[in-house]
Amino acid sequence: MKRAFVLLxxxxxxxxxxxxxxxxxxxxxxxxxxxxxxxxxEGGDWTKMVTQTAEGAFVMGNPNAxxxxxxxxxxTCPHCAEFDEKGAEPxxxxxxxxxxxxxxxRNFVTNPLDMAASLIARCNGAQGFFPLTSGLFHSQQEWAQxxxxxxxxxxxxxxxxxxxxxxxxxxxxxxxxxxxxxxxxPSAKARQCLTSQQEAxxxxxxxxxxxxxxxxxxxxxxxxxxxxxxxxxxxxTLEPKIRDALGG
Numbered sequence: 001m002k003r004a005f006v007l008l009x010x011x012x013x014x015x016x017x018x019x020x021x022x023x024x025x026x027x028x029x030x031x032x033x034x035x036x037x038x039x040x041x042e043g044g045d046w047t048k049m050v051t052q053t054a055e056g057a058f059v060m061g062n063p064n065a066x067x068x069x070x071x072x073x074x075x076t077c078p079h080c081a082e083f084d085e086k087g088a089e090p091x092x093x094x095x096x097x098x099x100x101x102x103x104x105x106r107n108f109v110t111n112p113l114d115m116a117a118s119l120i121a122r123c124n125g126a127q128g129f130f131p132l133t134s135g136l137f138h139s140q141q142e143w144a145q146x147x148x149x150x151x152x153x154x155x156x157x158x159x160x161x162x163x164x165x166x167x168x169x170x171x172x173x174x175x176x177x178x179x180x181x182x183x184x185x186p187s188a189k190a191r192q193c194l195t196s197q198q199e200a201x202x203x204x205x206x207x208x209x210x211x212x213x214x215x216x217x218x219x220x221x222x223x224x225x226x227x228x229x230x231x232x233x234x235x236x237t238l239e240p241k242i243r244d245a246l247g248g
Contacts, residue, residue, distance in 0.1 A: 019077035019110075019219055035246060038062060038099030046099045047092050050126040053104070055209065056202040058122075058129040060092070061102035067245045069101055070223040072108040072210050075117035075136055076144060077219045079233060084137040087235030091242075100246060105133065108210055108219050109203050113147050116171040116194060118203055120180050123193035128184070135183060147174035168194040 040046045046061045053059060057070075069091075073080040095101035107118040121132045136143070150158070150173050158169045171177055171194050180190045193199065210216045214228045222229045222238055224245055232238045 019074060019079055033243075035095070035098045035100055037097075038065075040099060045097065047097050050130065052126050055106075056122075056199075056206055057104050057106040058126055059102055059104040060130060061096040062099040063102060065100055065102040067095075067101045067242060068104065068225055069242065070104045070106060072106050072214070072216045072219055072221045072223075073133075074108050074110045074114050074219040075121065075133075076111060076114045076140070078140070080220045081137040081140045083220050083233070083235060084134055087238065088134060090235065090239070095242060095246075101242060105130070106206055106210060107203055108216065108221075109207050110219075112167055112170045113144065113174060115200060115203060116167050116174065116176055117143070119167065119193050119196065119199055120171065120176050120185065120190060122199065123180065123185050123190055132180075132183065132185070136179075139179065143174040143176055143179060164195050164197060167200065 038046075040049070040062075049062070050058055050060050051063065071083075073083075091101075091103060096103050107121075109115045109118055117136050121129055121136055124132060147170060154173065158166055158173070161169055168177075168191055171190070177187050177190045177194075181187050185193075214221070214223055216228070218233075220233055222232050224241060229238070229241055232241055
């Protein structure tokens with residue numbers, strides 16, 4: 001069994017074990033003070049500039065931004081879905097669009113279902129990553145529930161399949177292949193992405209690097225200019241730290 005699947009087999013089948021249980025924390029008043037913007041190239045829009053890092057993560061915005069924000073997110077984490085619902089739009093519209101803040105999202109896989117959803121989100125490359133990720137978070141309860149409804153017999157049959165086929169089988173059970181087809185990812189392409197050993201290994205390595213470099217305690221977690229933030233798992237607690245990094 002290849003390394004990616006060995007590590008995934010050790011995780012709970014459909015849990016969100018790394019999901020941060022504390023979605024609260026002290027909130028601070030959001031500042032509406034204007035931010036000096038950096039003009040995008042050729043009059044474009046920084047939020048449309050999405051690139052992939054050497055490690056496989058995706059970055060939205062000015063690659064030379066003063067403030068570089070990294071989110072570590074699990075696709076099966078309810079608190080990550082909550083952040084996407086409440087924080088993604090103001091983060092992108094108020095900060096990334098100015099060219100002063102870049103937004104990098106690193107998948108933090110915790111289980112086979114998480115791996116399946118992450119592979120689907122990445123299947124259309126850089127330009128599709130953030131829309132598909134947001135869509136998956138928005139419908140997380142539905143596809144996660146479908147996966148959790150698998151009978152013991154279905155789970156046993158899944159475990160009997162070759163490791164490279166298990167992730168696609170999990171995606172089938174959750175309805176993720178059909179979900180992706182409705183959003184511009186053909187079923188054949190989705191299945192190809194789900195069985196990519198290279199992409200699975202890359203996601204596992206991203207998780208390993210997050211643990212070794214940042215000691216990520218749970219998801220969502222955020223790093224600002226290379227430093228992991230404490231008590232900043234919600235938009236209310238994260239935004240003041242972004243403002244501070246920008247100089248108030």
